[in-house]
Amino acid sequence: MLEFSLAPRKDEMIEALCKILSIESVKSAPQGNMPYGKGVFDALIKTLNIAEKLDFDSVNFYSHLGYVEYGDGDEIFGIVTHLDVVPAGDGWTVPPFAGTVKDGRIYGRGAIDDKGPAIAALFALSAVKENCISLNKRVRIIFGCDEESGWSDMDFYKKNGGEIPAMAISPDAEFPIINAEKGLLQLRAVKKTYSAEGEGLTVESLQAGERVNVVPAVCTCKITGNIKAVRQMIELFNEDSPVKITDREEEGGLVLTAHGVSAHGSKPEEGKNALSFMILFLNTLPLRKNAVSDAIYELAEYIGMQTDGTHLGIAARDESGALSLNLGYFRTTEEGVEAGIDIRYPIHTDKEKVLSAIRSRMKELSIEEVFSRPPHFVPEDSPLVAGLKQAYEEVTGEKAYCMTMGGATYARAFPNSVAFGALFPGQQGTEHQADEYIEIDSLLKTADIIANAILVLCK
Template sequence: MDLNHIIESYRDEIIRSTQELVAIPSVEGEPQPGKPFGEDVYRALDYVLTLGRRLGFETKNVDGYAGHIEFGQGEKMLGILTHLDVVPEGSGWTYPPYGGEIHDGRIYGRGAIDDKGPTIAVLYAMKAVMQSGIPVNKKVRLILGTDEESGWEDLKYYFKREAVPDFGMSPDGRYPIINAEKGILHIALCKKFSSGQKSSIGIEKIYGGQRPNVVPDECICVFGPGVDREKLIKDIENLKSKSGYTIEVELGDRDTVIVKSIGQLAHASMPEKGKNAIGQMLLCLSALGLGYSEMERFIAFLSEAIGMQVDGQSMGLALEDQLSGKLTLNLGMIQVDSQVGRAVIDIRYPVSFEEQEILARIHMVADMHGVEVEVLDHQGPLYVPEDHFLVQTLKKVYAEQTGQPAYTVAIGGGTYARAIKNAVAFGAVFPGKPEMAHQRNEYIEIEDLMMNAKIYAHAIAELVK
């Protein structure tokens, strides 16, 4: 039977399964026994494994860190790596972020495109290949991660206990084929402040951002008691009219003034698509006139070295290559009070550069201001040559199923493809479609969901026949 007809026969199941999975708010939570990333992340993992068993596959839960669903036989293994955790939903949604509601042919909800819809598409693609009776001479394993949006502790744990696939793909990027992914470096810029110093303009604390890999949409600065509230509010209003910054001011308890910077969420791999609320706050505070306390000097350093920049130019990081393009930088989190300042940065660097070269450039700037640099996480770049059999096969499948030209692209995003050798990102966002991952009102179009399932079914069949 034709694979596409089989997939169409699953249409209602694919839609319903995607809705049910999106309805689970699988943001990382407090660890519990057997549930290392919290109750809701475990619920998502259990849901998909249960669905896999119901569809006739062998499944395994690896201590709540990850799981897999598989069929086929042979010495070689095709791995398809997806994830079930999501970033926090943020604010300002038109539809409930965990409603899985359908509007205008789209399933809305956090994780709909990143990466729950594609996970369901792969699962039913596997079912279609198995039902079709196409001869399979390799194992096909869908690996379900649960910590992709944070530290990848899931796959680190999983691959210490389970076989590593010989080659694979991850449906967590864009079509046609992503064969190059930039290196990802998360660092913290930190400085401890001497006791007894006070901000000359009354800053008590600053906080904002949810994760390094998300462009922050909110940053708060609290001005303490004793600040000239009328002057402060007037100065901010004048600054807003001149700069176009989106700033809100309200009176807090204890005679404090709360200043809120409003930005636009986006994925850190494309920071230019968002509006960084932390950077906007730093520039606003600098424009108000910072003093010379250690806290204010730290704020001024961040404002001058980063501000609203997304290319790292003032940090000496304006780098690029032909394979993967320009370096990007996102100031994702900040925490400043009278004792310490800490800013967390996400850097995506071109594939031809090395981690140590990036760090050396950062140290040159940070050391001059007495700011410490702490490496939080690093993932090396990914590159699979275009003449590799995997790339050539997926190009063929994509062109045949869509009627569109197939080509390779490079991204700043970090997919699970880099977790194994000989792997690429393949879908699930089609050319010309907006990138909704990590954004409010995230969705997947139902017809795109179905086309993904068809493409993945043909890809699996071609790669394992």
């Protein structure tokens, strides 16, 4: 049982978190020894510097990730976090990369996903070390750098001699315990440009979203032709649509903009997909045939406003929940069009059958698999889960239970690993959304729970 609290270190933890929240650690082009770009590298170095000031020996693992460690023994108990973040996006009322403290919260991109939990874990281990508690395992906190864009950091770690934890947690989801994660499948739908054919309105460009695992909050489209008729259709559309379309004239055409609400791609139903609403509108117009219109009509027919894949023939559900689908981005270039589709499928669903069903329906767009992860499951009666239940209940006084999620955390990077925190039951998740934040009280309580988990599983 935990005999200390992280509460006295509140100001120290807030200061540390704000320092790394102020770094725009969005993956960018590699530079020298910075495989994920300067922003991610700076966040890694800053975090390792904070760890060293807490009297840890830090390891920079070839700038793909870093880690700190405390304890003794042959086995490792891993706490796997990440410092990279998705782009800020639109709709913020505070600076996304400043670390703004107000009303009992710390705001910033990465506050809950996953810089806040990373700081909580670091200070939890620091408190264990400060209290001179002997451990029979080495507790290793891993600071990943490519969680949002492909997990190449974990692949690099495994291929280059990184030790595999005997058990691990990833504080990148919700409490109490997530012991099952759905399968992850990310697709690219593409079509090459060709000369426009026939009559009608011409969609010159359509742009929305930056990451496939984020519900796009803004979509813009340039359309030429009968401007008056388009504006009349916009008025009709806006009468009943929860997402409105605005327009402005530009170079002989109209630029249309839809403003929705962002959300995590694993929970598309919690957002309002600006891209889907724009496609729904454009689908009502007589469009001149080109690569863009082909994509619009096909996406409208087989995805539309659905987030469960029914029209694609891939809807599925089991004890782990239902399949979810997010239309994450759309972009037009001189070469053609490209759209991104993020799918989270139940643990008993076959990925190849999902792919086959999509390809059998979509004929205009070529479907390419970009990234995938199989479902992940750890039995509820395992020593890891039993220990985490005890640790959670002792700190919170509330009953611990297991859940399934559609999100993909680093828990699935290692066999005996589960997601553990950092959102508490009933709290709103703001990951991948504007004004992302973590409650200060939750930051401290998460640190206490992780510290207690270390004691339960490693003392």
